[in-house]
Amino acid sequence: MKFDYDVIVVGAGHAGCEAAAAAAGLGSRTLLITRDMNNMAQMSCNPAVGGIAKGQIVREIDALGGWMGRVIDRTTIQFRMLNRSKGPAMWSPRAQCDRAQFVRVWRETIEGIPNLYLWQDTVNQLLLDGQEVRGVRTQLGVEFHARCVVLTNGTFLNGLMHVGSVRFSGGRMAEPAVTGLTEQLVSLGFTADRMKTGTPVRIDGRSVHFEELTEQAGDVDPHRFSYLDNVRSELKQLSCWTLYTSPACHEVLRSGLSESPLYNGSIKSIGPRYCPSVETKIMLFADKTQHQLFLEPEGEQTNEYYLNGFSSSLPFDVQLRALQQLPAFRDIHLYRPGYAIEYDFFDPTELLHTLETKRISRLFFAGQINGTTGYEEAAGQGLVAGINAHLRCHSEDETFVLRRDEAYIGVLIDDLVTKGVDEPYRMFTSRAEYRILLRQDNADMRLTERGYRLGLADDYRYRLFLSKKQVCEEVTNFIRSFSVTPERVNDLLLRLGTSPLEHACKLIDLLSRPQVKFTDAMNGIFEFREIIDAISANYRNEVLEAVEIDVKYGGYIKRERLVADKISRLENIRIKGRFDYASIQSLTIEARQKLARINPETLAQAGRIPGVSPNDINVLLVLLGR
Incomplete structure (x- = not known):
């Protein structure tokens, strides 16, 4: 019996779900294969989504028509906008989710998409026809x-878990590892390596003395991840809690280091620098007497809590005794210890920007298989891989690639395929040179048009986008044309600590002052209040936020746009296949080797390869006759 599909997606984590939903949503007959249909889009580590730069990725996924933001908004139990004290380029949404509800809503979503089929099984072999993938064997x-296959295997490829000296095979606690695929891909010439990540203990909330903790409530005026206006969480909103480790806790942790697989040589894989284990923190920062921990609820109807900041692979008894040194945890009961996991990944420089592999045609990689870490990074890759797998099935020429000045997802993928990874890749705002352009508030303005033209963003989303865009223009035109006189606003200005007016000015000039907020003007200028009250309450706050950012940061935004446009000229100079780099003696040896290995698409990408100097780029420009 023969089973034929356009796209097969292997793995139903965050990358796999977005990939399958995108391919099927665009019209491809799609099969999603997962070993456990009750664990789709499982939050293996923290039951939270978003945060610095990661929140921007989720909003980009939503603006393009992806699903992660909508699932979050239905399952949120706490929402916070981080970095409000900094500039808007740093604002990042973060939501605590109900872990069980998140999985349930994702499965409900997947099962409701036409053209998308499910099969519960484990894939352990690719079917090939020469250098082209033809399917999978389970x-x-x-x-x-x-016609196309997308691999999104997460931490399951030869996964090995560690709790002290205890080691056992698995891709996640109580779930077996996948064997066979790595070995086949290596035999085909792919470069594989090992990475390591970890997760903290899970705690029974009934054993916690919450009176010893500091409460951290969510925002009183929470935002949403999705730009749609018809998605809301009906779940009870819960608080997180903060506490600190202590010298006594550190002493217990140090006593167990000889049994830590990180320190006794059992683990040799590459670990995450920016999310270290607690034993790594006490060694790297030996002068610190405490480290902050966050106790976060796993859901509305459970006593299970996640201890953020206490990732560990120490023996269970060491973890327990260390936590018992903290007053709030003196009677603690654990559901399970923290553990480390090692798994296979592949060199992402062997991918195109579409996430199709260079070695095997029509085969795509997305998620932790590419050396990344994080739900959001995985989902962003999955969306792009799913879109391009669909396009590859139906067109030989059309591709979907996001530029670095267009999306954090574009920065992520370009970094992976151009620079590769030497540790688990995590997105930060500092990785984006155009972060003033790539804000969380304007992802819809940047990407919804593209999602709609592609066919992923539907008519309803597009109408909302056009309506919001029109209202933003109306508010902007009003404040550009409306005049305010000294007698109307000077009392307000003095109260706000800014100099009074001597002559009438346009409202936009007043709002450009950092001391004057839109809310101040709404309270003091009746006409401004009228135009704001006329805006639909569903996106009134987003309109005000977007316009205020454009007004106050317009100069910076324009300047960064000019720089991005200048650099984009090099993005338009395509060089793939035009040079025999090994024969160009005027290039450095390192440049020749790396340009030949990565074979960049454009001159701009060539310039971002580590080891390729500006002088090397000038040599290529001369050879191009420029």
Whole structure:
């Protein structure tokens, strides 16, 4: 019996769900294969989404028509906008989710998408025709054929877990690892390596003395991740809690270091620098007497809590005794210890910007298989891989690639395929040179048009986008044309600590002052209040936020746009296949080697390859006759 599909997606984590939903949503007959249909889009580590730069990625996924933001908004139990004290380029949404509800809503979503089919099984072999993928074979011996295959295996490829000296195979606690795929891909010439990540203990909230903790409530005026106006969480909003480790806690942790697989040589894989284990923190920062921890609820209807900041692979008894040194945890009961996990990944420089592999045609990689860490980074890659797998099935020429000045997802993928990884890749605002352009508030303005032209963003989303855009223009035109006189606003200005007016001015000039907020003007200028009250309450706050950012930061935004446009000229100079780099003696040896290995698409990408100097780029420009 032959089973034929356009696209097969292997793995139903955050990358796999977005990839399958995108391919099917665009019209491809899609099969999503997962070993456990009850664990789709499982939050293996923290039951939270978003944060610095990661929140921007989720909003970009939503603006393009992806699903992660909508699922979050239905399952949120706490929302916070981080970095409000900094500039808007740094504002980042973060939501605590109900872990069980998140999985339930994702499965409900997947099962409701036409053209999308599910199969519960384990894929352990690719079917090939020369240098082109033709399908997969599963552990049950079933063969599925497809025009494109997307691998999103997460931490399951030869996964090995550690708790002290105890080691066992698995891709996640109580879930077996996947074998066979890595070995086949390596035999085909792919470069594989090992990475390591970890997760903290899970705690029974009934054993916690909450009176010893500091409460951290969510925002009183929470935003949403999705730009749609018809998605809301009906769940009870819960608080997180903060506490600190202590010298006594550190002493217990140090006593167990000889049994830590991180320190006794059992783990040799590359670990995350920016999310270290607690034993790594006490060694790297030996002068610190305490480290902050966050106790976060796992859901509305459970006593389970996640201890953010206490990732560990120490023996269970060491973890327990260390936590018992903290007053709030003196009677603590654990559901399970923290553990470390090692897994296979592949060199992402062997991918195109579409996330199709260079070695095997029509085969795509997305998520932790590319050396990244984080739900958001995985989902962003999955969306792009799913879109391009669909396009590859139906067009030989059309591709979907996001530029670095267009989206954090574009920065993420360009970094992976151009620079590769030497540790688990995590997105930060500092990785984006155009972060003033790539704000969380304007992802819809940047990307919804593209999502709509592609066919992923639907008519309803597009109408909302056009309506919001029109209202933003109306508010902007009003404040540009409306005049205010000294007698109307000077009392307000003096109260706000800014100099009074001597002559009438346009409202936009007044609002450009950092001391004057839009809310101040709304309270003091009746006409401004009238135009704001006329805006639909569903997106009134987003309109005000967007316009205020444009007014107060317009100069910086324009300047960064000019720089991005200048650099984009090099993005338009395509060089793939035009040079035999090994024969260009005027290039440095390192540049020749790296340009030949990565074979960049454009001159701008060539300039971002580590080891390729500006002088090397000038050599290529001369050879191009420029």
